[in-house]
Amino acid sequence: MTLWGGIEGGGNKFVCAVGTGLGNIVSEAIFDTLTPEVTIGQIVNFFTEQQQHLGPLKGIGIGSFGPIDLHPNSPTFGSITTSPKLDWAQTDLAGMIKNSLHVPVAIDTDVNAAAIAENKWGAAKGLDTFIYLTVGTGIGGGAMINGELVHGLLHPEMGHIMVPHDFAKDPFTGNCEFHHNCLEGLASGPAIEKRWGGKADELSNDHPAWSLEAEYLALGVVNYIYTISPQRIIMGGGVMRRTQLFPLICQNVLDMLNGYIQLPEIVKSINDYVVPPALGSKAGVLGAIALARRMF
Amino acid sequence: MTLWGGIEGGGNKFVCAVGTGLGNIVSEAIFDTLTPEVTIGQIVNFFTEQQQHLGPLKGIGIGSFGPIDLHPNSPTFGSITTSPKLDWAQTDLAGMIKNSLHVPVAIDTDVNAAAIAENKWGAAKGLDTFIYLTVGTGIGGGAMINGELVHGLLHPEMGHIMVPHDFAKDPFTGNCEFHHNCLEGLASGPAIEKRWGGKADELSNDHPAWSLEAEYLALGVVNYIYTISPQRIIMGGGVMRRTQLFPLICQNVLDMLNGYIQLPEIVKSINDYVVPPALGSKAGVLGAIALARRMF
Numbered sequence: 001m002t003l004w005g006g007i008e009g010g011g012n013k014f015v016c017a018v019g020t021g022l023g024n025i026v027s028e029a030i031f032d033t034l035t036p037e038v039t040i041g042q043i044v045n046f047f048t049e050q051q052q053h054l055g056p057l058k059g060i061g062i063g064s065f066g067p068i069d070l071h072p073n074s075p076t077f078g079s080i081t082t083s084p085k086l087d088w089a090q091t092d093l094a095g096m097i098k099n100s101l102h103v104p105v106a107i108d109t110d111v112n113a114a115a116i117a118e119n120k121w122g123a124a125k126g127l128d129t130f131i132y133l134t135v136g137t138g139i140g141g142g143a144m145i146n147g148e149l150v151h152g153l154l155h156p157e158m159g160h161i162m163v164p165h166d167f168a169k170d171p172f173t174g175n176c177e178f179h180h181n182c183l184e185g186l187a188s189g190p191a192i193e194k195r196w197g198g199k200a201d202e203l204s205n206d207h208p209a210w211s212l213e214a215e216y217l218a219l220g221v222v223n224y225i226y227t228i229s230p231q232r233i234i235m236g237g238g239v240m241r242r243t244q245l246f247p248l249i250c251q252n253v254l255d256m257l258n259g260y261i262q263l264p265e266i267v268k269s270i271n272d273y274v275v276p277p278a279l280g281s282k283a284g285v286l287g288a289i290a291l292a293r294r295m296f
Numbered sequence: 297m298t299l300w301g302g303i304e305g306g307g308n309k310f311v312c313a314v315g316t317g318l319g320n321i322v323s324e325a326i327f328d329t330l331t332p333e334v335t336i337g338q339i340v341n342f343f344t345e346q347q348q349h350l351g352p353l354k355g356i357g358i359g360s361f362g363p364i365d366l367h368p369n370s371p372t373f374g375s376i377t378t379s380p381k382l383d384w385a386q387t388d389l390a391g392m393i394k395n396s397l398h399v400p401v402a403i404d405t406d407v408n409a410a411a412i413a414e415n416k417w418g419a420a421k422g423l424d425t426f427i428y429l430t431v432g433t434g435i436g437g438g439a440m441i442n443g444e445l446v447h448g449l450l451h452p453e454m455g456h457i458m459v460p461h462d463f464a465k466d467p468f469t470g471n472c473e474f475h476h477n478c479l480e481g482l483a484s485g486p487a488i489e490k491r492w493g494g495k496a497d498e499l500s501n502d503h504p505a506w507s508l509e510a511e512y513l514a515l516g517v518v519n520y521i522y523t524i525s526p527q528r529i530i531m532g533g534g535v536m537r538r539t540q541l542f543p544l545i546c547q548n549v550l551d552m553l554n555g556y557i558q559l560p561e562i563v564k565s566i567n568d569y570v571v572p573p574a575l576g577s578k579a580g581v582l583g584a585i586a587l588a589r590r591m592f
Binding site for chain 2: 067081082129141143145146148150151152153154155156157158159160161162163164165178179181219222223224226227228229230231256257258259260261262263265266
């Protein structure tokens with residue numbers, strides 16, 4: 001059996017797996033996101049040991065936080081560039097993995113990887129134009145359009161769009177260090193905690209945090225609908241595990257569209273249009289494996 | 297010589313042309329946008345006469361205001377759907393042209409048509425991922441991503457994104473009949489006129505209207521950059537003929553990005569990143585001809 005490696009690089013942890021895809025993960029390991037030297041060292045050790053036990057991997061895919069240089073002809077292809085995680089800025093993530101393990105390596109954003117996994121095995125099966133959004137320590141979006149992942153000049157950084165912010169209603173100034181009150185600065189997990197002064201996990205379901213959160217996320221969803229016209233929007237990440245957000249977001253989206261878009265896929269079945277990932281928290285690492293498989 | 301027809305359908309006028317593309321337009325006619333019966337009748341008469349003089353057209357392309365049903369398998373394919381121009385809602389524009397002239401007809405949005413023309417002959421030559429934005433009686437955007445036009449579930453309606461609006465600084469409530477203060481409601485030509493109480497054409501270059509306009513348009517540009525990561529953004533339409541807007545928009549975009557995006561294509565050459573259409577006001581009708589040519 002041909003085996004593949006997958007690496008999901010996140011702000012808090014790196015998830016590594018060996019297998020072929022959904023339903024067939026042979027081994028898995030999770031490492032805290034420390035310095036690149038320490039964490040990448042742990043990852044390399046994991047895959048080295050796995051290859052000793054299981055035989056050589058045909059390829060490794062990486063879905064990582066970014067921004068990442070994804071231009072194949074660039075001298076810094078596969079590097080994390082200007083990340084707010086300063087230890088990781090200018091880290092040649094793909095190159096370090098490839099040079100240590102001598103295995104072909106593919107890399108894309110964590111959210112593009114999750115998008116591929118959901119397209120192959122999950123909530124975006126049969127679709128060619130959709131968005132995978134994650135709402136957690138940050139907000140990020142991956143997109144497939146006409147069957148191809150979107151990169152463009154860099155890759156989408158959807159969480160950083162500017163949205164209306166009523167300071168009278170919500171005096172919190174936002175916590176994005178680049179843009180203050182962009183969507184991520186208003187609606188990421190850390191923004192919720194800073195605004196309300198408590199762990200998001202510990203806020204009760206009827207805390208006013210959630211209706212405000214749903215409004216901001218709906219503004220993002222509406223802007224993505226108008227900009228890309230996706231067939232579906234998948235919303236994952238730690239914050240979206242508060243599933244009461246989904247009906248709140250859906251109602252806000254309909255209110256904000258206000259009849260301008262009359263497609264039945266949206267107005268008649270919004271709960272099937274804005275959905276959680278079918279693969280749950282596995283979308284990232286499964287997508288990384290799918291990225292590896294796409295090399296061949 | 298194989299000849300093609302192009303129809304650019306706008307809120308104020310329909311531009312019709314016969315030819316092969318840039319530099320070879322054999323004949324042209326412009327009709328006011330009245331009722332569908334009257335205007336489509338004039339268009340059909342024009343092309344009928346042209347075919348009598350020049351021989352049969354191989355195909356006709358239409359780039360039209362919308363929303364338009366662009367799903368090939370839909371029973372209402374080629375119809376204008378829920379347009380704010382009420383006379384035109386539910387008008388089978390493509391069907392009426394095709395059935396009257398018995399010529400193959402292609403249809404897309406006016407902005408997707410302009411995007412194709414700029415890609416083939418203008419400011420987007422050699423690019424595969426870019427946006428064509430028009431700022432005039434409305435605000436609309438077409439997009440090519442990875443070399444393909446974006447349609448998705450419907451097609452982009454980029455002008456209707458929600459952007460920050462500081463009521464203390466700008467008390468105008470916006471004039472979009474669906475969303476009030478979406479980007480179109482704040483920054484279209486009619487919004488400028490309603491806010492300042494005078495024809496936009498008659499406002500002097502140093503009128504405060506333009507710095508405010510540039511701020512709103514820059515918010516749009518920034519949101520499109522973060523959502524799609526285009527290689528270039530082309531901005532046309534009547535309002536953008538006030539070319540002093542370009543440097544103002546560019547400076548605002550850089551200020552708003554605030555160093556998060558450090559791509560030299562943006563930060564070192566923003567004036568080559570946000571640009572006017574190379575084809576000027578001809579982009580739409582040339583794109584319509586290009587749409588016709590793409591059928592074969």
